Amino acid sequence: MSQNNSRATIDETTKFLFDAPGSAIIDLITRLFPIDFTRDSEIVRLSSECISHPGFSRSLPDIVFQVRDSNGANSFIHIEVQTEHDGMMDLRMVKYGYLIGASRSRFDHDKCRVIEIPHQVVMYLEEHKRIRDELKVRIILPDDTIVHYTVPVFKLYSYTARELGEMNLYLVIPLVLVKYRKRFETLCRQKNLNREEFDAIVRDVLQDVEEIISISGKCEDKGVMDEQTKDVILSATMELYNQLHQKYIQDNASREKVENMIESVTQKISKKWHQIGIEEGAEQGKIEEARNIARNLIMLGMEDEFIKKATGLSGDEIRRLKI
Template identity: 25%
Template sequence: MSQKYDITMKNIFSDMTDDIMSYFLGLQYTKIDELNIEFARIERRDSDMIFKCTTDKGNVAVHIEFQSENDGKMPYRMLRYSMEIMEKHNLLPYQIVLYIGKDNVKMANSLSYDFGEQNTLDYKYRIINVGNIKYTDVVGTDYYDLYSLLPLMDQNRREKEGEKYLERCVEAIKDIPLDINKKKDITFKAEILSGIVFKREVIEKVFSEVVRMFRIEESETYKMIIEKGIEKGIEKGIEKGIEKGEKEKSIKIAKKLLEEGMDIDKIAKITELAKEEIKKLIN
């Protein structure tokens, strides 16, 4: 039996945006407001992250898309999003695709054609491959929210060291000079994201001790995902990383949701436990 938590990229990355924009984008900016745009006319999906920011080039819309798989249609998507942003907010978009997939990037970052001076297109955006970021470039900095991404970084070292690399990431998170609650959130996100590149049994082996130590189920991110993110859609790739096969974990989560007053039918859907099993937990 498998258990799946339905969450969105926003649930995972919402606390990381300042560090992402400062570290990956290298922008000198002041964040003004978050722009929640639903591209209804395009693909009926929400953008991942769009912020109105003040930069040295004036007010812009910083648009970040998180991608866990290669998508040959990505340039077309990004161009459509660009036009939608400009139309709705009258802001020039600064667009980035943050690629967190296992494979090498195979997506184009541009669209162009030339039918003469009066009919041309030259459109480009940035693609940042997290796998190209070195472990040592982040560990030791104060971009602590980015430690959740460590399991996806340093692709060559990660593939060479395997499980030992993941252990190294967990140790780095344990050593962060932050309070325990913040460490819980960072650890939980790192465990989820690890599923994109590591096998489930390796993740559970490496994270088991720190999960018990930090009591991850008490983290605010864990609660948010369980309580609020259940009915959201999940990006492919991450879904594989948060499948939990052990029945005891399903029962544990069912108990927690019962305590919080959630309907039994919904709990059954989330945990894939039979309703009869859940009713027994009440007694």
């Protein structure tokens, strides 16, 4: 798997995570920004395709949300997820902030165009010594007015899955698996592979997968996350593990262990939906939920056998969903 393919998989999985239910997005935003939103605030996902401007390249922001609170006030949130260090990230964030603001600019009572810059953060997934705690740009206007443009940085790679769970950042815990890509690459570039160190990294990966599953279960039991959010997290976890497995781990026993851990949880969810459907006389609605999970797993490239076990749907039903 090439670096570009690997990065594309990470990008797609990240976007998949941010398609989770609104309450999970609100929990994440209120931990990353000093903003007090209630969990029933309305989340509107803005397509990057509409955030553009003549003269700029097609490089567009990653995740942009509009949040409407109970008082009707609007806030705009921009989260840029970055795998590797980028020395131009400070300029990119200024550009993205302007584009997002310009796409919703308005005129005030003095006929002056108003551009509001969104709340922004850069989330780094892989460690690099040059990553700073915040990005700073000093903009000097012709009249010597100075504008300080500062964007906070969240170093996700510096936290364990457990720590992210304790911080209520449960939605992004699958992304802790990305940091192992660099550890594997560094080790595999050595002339003589240190097998003990390689096996230790594999154990760390499996331990993190197990921790992610455990955190998801605890959050669901506490009512912090719903079943749909849990499914999104587990599906993303499986996809990121598959990427590590195909390129580095390549051990069937490890893959089987991960699949069994995740299948055991998804089977419980499927069984629970089935029982609720019978008890409430709403089995059809639960089947549709299972189909939605299957569609997500299909989008992530999961094998039919895994989807069957995870959802309880038949092979014919899964094939129809692919059409």
